[in-house]
Amino acid sequence: METTWAHQLRQAGLRVTRPRLSVLSVLAEHPHADADRIVTGARELHPSLSPQAVYGVLKALVAVGLARRIEPAGAPALFELRVGDNHHHLVCRSCGAVADVDCAVGAAPCLSPSDTAGFVVDEAEVVFWGLCSTCRSEDRQVLATGTPAQAQHHNRGGTRA
Amino acid sequence: METTWAHQLRQAGLRVTRPRLSVLSVLAEHPHADADRIVTGARELHPSLSPQAVYGVLKALVAVGLARRIEPAGAPALFELRVGDNHHHLVCRSCGAVADVDCAVGAAPCLSPSDTAGFVVDEAEVVFWGLCSTCRSEDRQVLATGTPAQAQHHNRGGTRA
DNA sequence: CTGTTTTCTTGACTGAGTCAAGACAAGGCG
DNA sequence: CGCCTTGTCTTGACTCAGTCAAGAAAACAG
DSSP, X not given: OHHHHHHHHHHTTOOOOHHHHHHHHHHHHSTTEEHHHHHHHHHTTOTTOOHHHHHHHHHHHHHHTSSEEEOOTTSOOEEESOOSSOXXXXXXXXXXXXXXXXXXXXXXXXXXXXXXXXXXXXXXXXXXXXXXHHHHHHHHHHXXXXXXXXXXXXXXXXXXX | OHHHHHHHHHHTTOXXXXXXXXXXXXXXXXXXXXXXXXXXXXXXXOTTOOHHHHHHHHHHXXXXXXXXXXXXXXXXXXXXXXXXXXXXXXXXXXTOOEEEEOOSSSSSSOSOOSOOTTOEEEEEEEEXXXXXXXXXXXXXXXXXXXXXXXXXXXXXXXXXX
């Protein structure tokens, strides 16, 4: 497995370094991690790793197509290793948890707008907003308990599938 | 026209103030403006207007449903007055220009994911990424002239429909 | 093993947006 | 019409995510 990362890096023309392998391994474990979580996770494998190094690694991985960057509105960017299949995302309004959804309609751009207004479209990005099952039950509990405080972002950047 | 804004504000339970009317009028002229452009534009009507006031006004307008906030990846948030019809957006990768697209499939959520992974979805947000006609011709020109520099973001936050 | 080139570390910096305290204005009431 | 309350705006400090740049370190070709 780890060896596979090395191969993929080399094939992409990137050197195989500990920071890169660490970041890849964190991404494999946490399929929708933000930069901060990646720093924390990768430091278990490479304690001296700096945030800037992670930003650099992520930029490189995205540039060669080994990772993909997604930016749900109002949250820091998330990164995932699932690339090349133009899948979409479910995002929880309450906790920020993200889940993958296979693209129903074949290859990118899986949808086409009715009127392109002169644009040449190459990708359709779809984000489904809603509440994950955990937050729904929490909200019910909150209501049942009588606590009126409205649900806020409890634990941003979740990775629960 | 201006009077209509006043009515809408009052109906929403907001006081009618010069900053709010100025922001609304800028949004009417520039249907996809970012905060910065709104500050600049609104200052023509109300020179002492501060950026923070604009942030406050925008937050209030969004909260009462008079405006909608969109956040294309990699760009500052944009605001629009077209609300309540769950339409979607075309975004130019090169200059950031945004155009509206009517939602092909009825009311929100106009799409439903195949597998909701336990989420309860209430909105499907769609962004079509591509190149606007202007940037396409510019890029062709660049190629024709032999300049190898790849197209970057020339003029973010455009409002061209 | 050595040299070249990429990559990482360290640290300063930017841009977008938030938070908080006090000044000011909108509009209800007398 | 003018005062008073309350919501809104101004001013200014601050946060968070991410970028830029210079030098140190590590990868890999030979």
